Amino acid sequence: MEFDIVALSRWQFAITALYHFLFVPLTLGLSVLVAIMETVYVMTGRTIWRQMTKFWGTLFGINFVLGVSTGIVMEFQFGMNWSYYSHYVGDIFGAPLAIEGLMAFFLEATFVGLFFFGWDRMSKVAHLITAWAVAIGSNFSALWILIANGWMQNPVGSAFNPLTMRMEVSDFGAVLTNPVAQAKFVHTVSAGYVTASFFVLGVSAWYLLKGRHAELAKRSMTVAAAFGLAASLSVVVLGDESGYLANESQKMKLAAMEGMWETEPAPASFNLIGFPSLEDRETHYAVKIPMAMGLIATRSLTEEIPGIKELVENAKGNIQSGIKAFDALQKIREAKSSTIDPFLKEAFEENGQKLGYALLLKRYVDDPRQATPEQIDKAAWDTVPPVLxxxxxxxxxxxxxxxxxxxxxxxxxxxxxRQLDKHQWLLKLAVISIPLPWLAAELGWIVAELGRQPWIIEGVLPTAAAVSTLGASTVLLTLIGFIIIYTILFIVEMGLMLRAIRHGPQLDKQSSVPLLAATMPTE
Structure with a gap:
């Protein structure tokens, strides 16, 4: 990757997103688990469930604060580092983010305060409603953010306006019901549920190993195991759906994920392992599972799946069409008229959907219409994301x-x-496994976002065309600053979480404030 404004801007957003996503899955999952625990408390009236709700709720609160602080910065980055992107798609992309802030974030943030400080001021049922409002708000936040991200992966319900030079909404309902966005939402939320379940399971296992808070730990593990099993199964099922949708809207991403250089005839096999090589344009030592890829990507055994080389050839044709669209667009702009000449409008609409492919040539030539066959070939191969x-x-x-x-x-x-404490080695394995769902979630984010390259909006706007006109040194300085600040915040969060876990749940005194205070440093 070249050390330039595009690379630095990508690194900055990627690092802040990776940090932010350390907190998001646990927030999503713990909010629901805490609400489930309080539901049991209201139904049974047993004090142990109230203590569980307060204890895990405290850990949720610590994590929630850090997630908010890191997430807000990401939204500002769209205007700072990706100003042309914000201008190009602001009418579409901005709407879900605004709704997320107005509907979900304020709902979540308001009820978080009531949850922690309303134990002695609200009835059991009212406080339970508050707990579920926090959980619903957390998940609503994910919904709207992933609607925005899903549109970047599959830009439906929109059209490019050659007069304003912007993408504009043509069908907001299509944006909301985008199948890619819906699949990403349920898949991401389920991954968050798995993360929280492993966290509760591992911490509870640690208590059992230490011989502390056994009753609370066993009940917490029971809830986490049941909830986590359902969530783990749903993650696999929903991941399968994501593979099917990728074959519909992001064929190059699917081919790169599979290291599939040649078109795979039906019934397509799945590369279990192998070693893809961009230089050789081949996957060496591939071990295949017959028919598996056909079932995942096409839901059939009769459809072939295009490989990278075939998709690159298709990209060359798309670039040629994009050049025609670019030529028509330039003539429309040169006319400087408030209306578009019907002939030019027809010429643009015929190839307008491929305009983004012409912009890939901007890396090699200022005017795509002057591109040589060699430059078109290079731009076509640029559509291949990092395969390995x-x-x-x-x-x-x-x-x-x-x-x-x-x-x-x-x-x-x-x-x-009722044998949760019978196998010490399983308890130790549960503790060791706590970080693994975070690793899986970060890898999933890498697959989703790296697989979309070179596009910031699939097939519409290349990433290299979306950045702000900033100096590389400015972005590098802020990148270093973000890494330092976020690392400090992460260390602080880990310290507070570990302090609260070591302290453990307190005996119920009809107040949540002492439990919260237990996580704070004392003089």
Missing amino acids: PLFWSFRVMVGLGFYFILMMGVFFWLSAR
């Missing part, structure tokens, strides 16, 4: 997914037999 990191990120993520099902299944079976 995609290939292995996907496989490690999938492998972890099946491990999560196995682990949660074992602990669910143990909880049903």
Whole structure:
């Protein structure tokens, strides 16, 4: 990757997003688990469930604060580092983010305060409603953000206006019901549920190993195992749906994930392992599972799946069409008229959907219409995302997914037999496994975002064309600043979380304030 404004801007957003996503999955999952625990408390009236709600709610609160602080910065980055992107798609992309802030974030933030300080001021039922409002608000935040991200992966319900030079909404309902966005939402939320389940399971296992808070730990593990097993199964099912949708709207991403250089005839095989090489344009030592890819990507055994080389050839044709669209667009702009000449309008509309492919040539020539065949060939190969990191990120993520099902299944079976504390090695394994869902979530983010390159909006706007006109040194300085600040925040969060876990749940005194205060440093 070249050390330039585009590379630095990508690194800055990627690092802030990776930091932010350390907190998001736990927030999503813990909010629901805490609401479930309080529901049991209201139904049974047993004090142990109130203590569980307060304890895990405290850990949720610490994580929530850090997630908000890192997430806000990301939204500002769209205007700072990606100003042309914000101008180009602001009418579409801005709407879900605005709705997320008005509907979800304020709902969540308001009820978080009521949850922590309303125990002695609200009835049981009212406080339970507050807990579920926090959980719903957290998940609503994810919904609207992923609607925006899903549109970047599959830009439906929109059209380019050659007079304003912007993408504009043509069907907001299509944006909301975008199948890619909906699949990403349920997949991401389920991953958050798995993350929180492993967190609760691991911390509770640590208490059992230490011989502390056994009753609370066993009940927490029972809830986490049941919830986590259902979530782990749903992650795999929903991941399969994402693979099917990728074949519909992001064929190059799918081919790169599979290291599939040649078109795979039906029934398409799945590369279990292998070593993709961009230089050789071949995947060496591939071990295949017959028919598996056909079932995942096409839901059939009769459809072939295009490989990278075929898709590159298709990209060359798209670039040629994009050049025609670019030529018509330039003539429309040169006319400087408030209306478009019908002949030019027809010429643009015929090839307008491929305009983004012509912009790929901007890396090699100022005017795409002057591009040579060699430059068109290079631009076509630029549509291939980094194959090796995609290939292995996907496989490690999938492998972890099946491990999560196995682990949660074992602990669910143990909880049903009331033998959660009978196997020390399983308890130790649960503690060691706490970070693994975060690893899987980060790898999933890498697959989703790296697989879209070179596009910031799939097939519409190249990433290189979306950045702000800033100096590389400015972006580098802020990148270093973000890394330092976020690392400090992460260390602080880990310190508070570990302090609260070591302190453990307190005896119920009809107030949540002492429990919160226990996580704060004292003089």
